């Protein structure tokens with residue numbers, strides 16, 4: 337949540353900061369701002385409520401100066417407004433800060449700092465928690481500390497997880513960054529005579545692929561050609577940068593109207609890349625090389641718990657099915673934000689699998705920390721971001737290879753996490769001796785058809801657009817599924833809510849008659865996920881019950897399924913898939929339905945209101 341950028345070098349900082357913010361706007365987009373200092377210590381702070389384009393439109397003259405910081409905001413404390421937009425300056429105007437996170441003890445710090453402000457006849461300039469940070473640093477500077485020491489002191493006083501970047505008005509030759517807790521990453525990019533700060537790689541890719549990720553507790557002092565890091569143990573180091581293997585083209589929208597549509601179309605490729613080398617058929621093996629958790633540990637587990645949030649939670653629910661049905665092991669799923677406040681009984685024989693495309697979601701990281709501190713249970717993370725905080729916390733990582741996902745709605749990373757969960761289930765089943773070589777081979781062969789199942793589902797885009805035209809103005813949808821399709825019903829409803837702003841509920845079809853059926857009438861469309869499988873007849877019974885209440889039924893089922901076609905009002909055909917593989921054939925259709933409903937309603941699909949791609953605050 338919130339995007340941070342910084343620049344110092346031989347070019348004008350302003351345009352580089354704005355371009356970086358554009359690439360990070362998916363992290364928050366209710367206001368934005370930049371601060372630039374020039375060699376003489378002249379400071380320009382420009383900020384605006386609204387999208388980045390509102391800030392750009394308001395800039396009549398680009399500030400001079402080759403050092404600066406910028407921010408794109410997702411409001412936590414204080415409504416979106418010019419006043420609350422970052423950067424924020426100390427009341428003396430000497431320290432300027434942008435922040436991602438929450439200062440949980442900001443009230444206490446404000447009270448402590450109030451006396452200084454009163455003495456100086458100054459007042460707070462915003463309603464944010466952020467402002468205490470520059471004020472704390474400024475107070476320490478006034479007492480003769482170096483900027484680095486003042487920043488370290490301030491960071492040490494903050495409760496909560498925070499990432500910040502800062503400039504010191506009277507020292508335009510340096511910019512600073514710091515990280516405390518799991519508040520989203522800070523990456524430093526190395527150029528030729530210039531250096532960059534960003535919350536995430538997409539802002540850096542056009543400039544450099546040589547990077548260093550700050551760790552929890554790190555304070556970075558950055559000049560145009562050097563980076564020094566003071567670690568949490570106060571040791572000062574010159575860090576070793578690493579190369580990232582990402583193509584800047586991956587973050588371009590190309591010919592697609594929206595990133596979401598582009599990323600839906602990238603799913604077959606994302607799946608193939610994620611599976612490549614991890615599903616060997618002869619001899620059969622799953623995840624042969626890259627799971628740094630020993631077979632001995634996998635052999636010793638007697639239960640799997642899969643956790644996540646949002647779309648990743650729906651992947652976790654599907655993962656449970658595969659753990660039970662493929663690995664043959666007791667399994668459960670849990671909402672990460674709730675899990676850590678319950679008192680579940682785990683132990684070293686439970687394997688915890690955390691699903692998080694960003695690797696930064698604070699609820700999931702909190703649950704992982706809880707698992708480690710309280711039970712010491714082994715943990716595997718499934719994520720799309722190598723080097724993310726979740727990979728540091730877990731014992732082992734399965735990295736999806738989906739490429740950067742820019743649209744706020746998770747699409748290709750959903751199928752990427754499904755592939756990883758399926759492979760993990762196969763590995764556990766084989767190691768524990770419940771899957772024979774032949775069974776494993778069959779399971780993996782089926783998985784290898786997933787990219788083509790997704791591809792054929794994507795071909796139904798036009799039909800989804802027709803249905804969206806017909807039902808685009810509906811106020812509600814009920815989405816029904818059974819078995820492994822139940823989590824997909826929930827995912828379909830989430831997609832409708834988040835990008836189409838339509839109230840939608842995803843229900844297990846068997847549950848419908850226990851309450852939700854009271855809602856149904858001719859104005860309440862029902863989407864039924866009904867591919868052929870063991871629960872098909874039960875699903876058609878539910879459809880009959882819906883039709884009897886005159887609610888229009890849109891069924892998504894196997895291509896040419898005449899029995900289903902006769903039963904329902906509208907039909908979208910998907911390729912028939914083996915029973916445990918239907919998540920792959922259904923996913924693109926539920927995504928495209930939500931996409932086209934949002935399009936029909938003229939909504940901002942890649943940046944839906946109130947949301948941000950990476951949720952780094954509680």
Ligand code: M6R
Pocket residue numbers: 645646647648649691692693694695696697700744745746747834949950951
């Ligand atoms: O990065 P994560 O996978 O941990 O994110 C979890 C959720 O915030 C995320 O899936 C969210 O629900 C998406 N916007 C759904 O499209």
